[in-house]
Amino acid sequence: xxxxxxxxxxxxxxxxxxxxxxxxxxxxxxxxxxxxxxxxxxxxxxxxxxxxxxxxxxxxxxxxxxxxxxxxxxxxxxxxxxxxxxxxxxxxxxxxxxxxxxxxxxxxxxxxxxxxxxxxxxxxxxxxxxxxxxxxxxxxxxxxxxxxxxxxxxxxxxxxxxxxxxxxxxxxxxxxxxxxxxxxxxxxxxxxxxxxxxxxxxxxxxxxxxxxxxxxxxxxxxxxxxxxxxxxxxxxxxxxxxxxxxxxxxxxxxxxx
Amino acid sequence: xxxxxxxxxxxxxxxxxxxxxxxxxxxxxxxxxxxxxxxxxxxxxxxxxxxxxxxxxxxxxxxxxxxxxxxxxxxxxxxxxxxxxxxxxxxxxxxxxxxxxxxxxxxxxxxxxxxxxxxxxxxxxxxxxxxxxxxxxxxxxxxxxxxxxxxxxxxxxxxxxxxxxxxxxxxxxxxxxxxxxxxxxxxxxxxxxxxxxxxxxxxxxxxxxxxxxxxxxxxxxxxxxxxxxxxxxxxxxxxxxxxxxxxxxxxxxxxxxxxxxxxxxxx
Numbered sequence: 001x002x003x004x005x006x007x008x009x010x011x012x013x014x015x016x017x018x019x020x021x022x023x024x025x026x027x028x029x030x031x032x033x034x035x036x037x038x039x040x041x042x043x044x045x046x047x048x049x050x051x052x053x054x055x056x057x058x059x060x061x062x063x064x065x066x067x068x069x070x071x072x073x074x075x076x077x078x079x080x081x082x083x084x085x086x087x088x089x090x091x092x093x094x095x096x097x098x099x100x101x102x103x104x105x106x107x108x109x110x111x112x113x114x115x116x117x118x119x120x121x122x123x124x125x126x127x128x129x130x131x132x133x134x135x136x137x138x139x140x141x142x143x144x145x146x147x148x149x150x151x152x153x154x155x156x157x158x159x160x161x162x163x164x165x166x167x168x169x170x171x172x173x174x175x176x177x178x179x180x181x182x183x184x185x186x187x188x189x190x191x192x193x194x195x196x197x198x199x200x201x202x203x204x205x206x207x208x209x210x211x212x213x214x215x216x217x218x219x220x221x222x223x224x225x226x227x228x229x230x231x232x233x234x235x236x237x238x239x240x241x242x243x244x245x246x247x248x249x250x251x252x253x254x255x256x257x
Numbered sequence: 258x259x260x261x262x263x264x265x266x267x268x269x270x271x272x273x274x275x276x277x278x279x280x281x282x283x284x285x286x287x288x289x290x291x292x293x294x295x296x297x298x299x300x301x302x303x304x305x306x307x308x309x310x311x312x313x314x315x316x317x318x319x320x321x322x323x324x325x326x327x328x329x330x331x332x333x334x335x336x337x338x339x340x341x342x343x344x345x346x347x348x349x350x351x352x353x354x355x356x357x358x359x360x361x362x363x364x365x366x367x368x369x370x371x372x373x374x375x376x377x378x379x380x381x382x383x384x385x386x387x388x389x390x391x392x393x394x395x396x397x398x399x400x401x402x403x404x405x406x407x408x409x410x411x412x413x414x415x416x417x418x419x420x421x422x423x424x425x426x427x428x429x430x431x432x433x434x435x436x437x438x439x440x441x442x443x444x445x446x447x448x449x450x451x452x453x454x455x456x457x458x459x460x461x462x463x464x465x466x467x468x469x470x471x472x473x474x475x476x477x478x479x480x481x482x483x484x485x486x487x488x489x490x491x492x493x494x495x496x497x498x499x500x501x502x503x504x505x506x507x508x509x510x511x512x513x514x515x516x517x518x519x520x521x522x523x524x
Contacts, residue, residue, distance in 0.1 A: 083424055111410075
């Protein structure tokens with residue numbers, strides 16, 4: 001992927017009136033987002049708020065209403081939006097004979113992965129892994145990677161064809177405190193040195209507070225968006241994350257015990 | 258000393274050997290993906306649907322039951338794929354479809370007490386294969402190998418993560434459908450020689466054994482093909498000298514390999 005000195009700031013992505021329904025159940029309605037390149041945008045919300053559905057809708061993986069625009073603000077031209085997607089996890093169980101090379105080359109190359117490795121493809125995959133200091137993992141079995149290692153491999157895969165938008169569904173488990181710090185450090189590096197915008201579905205409010213440029217509080221629709229300070233200080237944030245609303249039963253259980 | 262090549266003096270054994278040399282690598286190849294995609298149940302159901310395919314041929318007066326079997330299996334495979342997409346309890350649905358189609362097939366074929374005519378399809382008989390039928394198998398073999406060269410990377414990506422594959426521009430549904438149809442074709446075209454009861458074992462065992470000892474796609478394919486071909490050829494020869502059915506003999510050898518690799522992995 002092409003490294004640049006600074007993001008241009010002239011590209012923007014607009015999500016207009018996005019809505020998703022499964023049958024009668026409305027999961028998302030009238031979601032509007034405005035995202036600039038070079039910014040880290042965090043989407044937060046409770047479980048079941050529709051965060052993962054938003055990701056799938058933006059990937060065009062499920063039917064949705066509304067539109068997603070990608071525009072060059074300098075000349076107003078519309079462009080095709082390329083999304084680099086990093087899923088929470090992959091469907092690879094223990095003992096699955098898939099190496100990191102197989103995973104990457106399967107997605108990014110037409111050279112069959114069941115044939116002896118092609119030096120050219122191998123070097124290309126290695127180069128992309130190097131950005132995330134993961135080139136040593138290339139011959140490891142994917143099922144034996146730690147959560148953080150897998151995430152770095154998936155990041156390499158996501159940015160391989162120079163996306164304009166990096167869409168990350170942050171893993172809920174498998175990454176320790178050190179790994180989280182490293183991950184958010186990488187996000188910071190990416191947004192500063194590559195020409196892309198980042199949307200991150202996150203579960204860690206502390207890290208979001210520390211690193212995000214723009215925060216979106218989601219619950220079926222956008223309850224509140226803005227800077228960390230604006231969102232975290234809002235009554236909507238208080239309403240969604242106020243301690244005890246969902247967890248009262250845990251306390252009761254403890255008292256009973 | 259016994260003569261170890263005497264079996265090749267018979268024309269039917271030469272044909273059977275040719276068939277085994279085509280069928281087993283084909284099964285080894287398809288098996289790698291069927292096992293990774295956890296479609297063992299699916300391919301089993303396809304095998305069972307062959308009975309209904311024959312029955313449908315009898316009902317509609319089709320002379321060549323291979324054609325009715327192929328048509329029915331393709332419809333069956335696409336239908337299962339479609340339903341599996343929108344449901345979570347896939348194994349239940351497959352089981353319902355499978356038992357239902359077996360029952361319909363048995364009812365029609367057993368009408369008038371005629372089922373013994375068709376019972377050979379349960380166990381299969383590779384020794385009765387003709388040159389022309391070997392030709393059909395060779396054609397499907399070439400198609401599969403070509404598809405593997407051009408489509409395997411995508412197939413593997415779809416298996417690893419559908420949404421991720423979609424985001425990279427891979428036609429997820431199309432790949433799933435092509436694979437299902439190809440599996441259906443291979444299963445019904447080889448069912449007469451392998452038999453409904455054991456066809457799935459031949460699809461699954463070599464790949465499952467290879468999976469026990471492989472770390473990447475190259476080892477996986479190599480061992481799956483090797484185990485499949487080895488148990489196929491050795492099973493044919495052994496069945497000749499011991500006068501037992503060929504298919505089950507091959508499956509027994511493949512099972513022995515499976516357990517050997519299983520314990521190899523443990524130590």
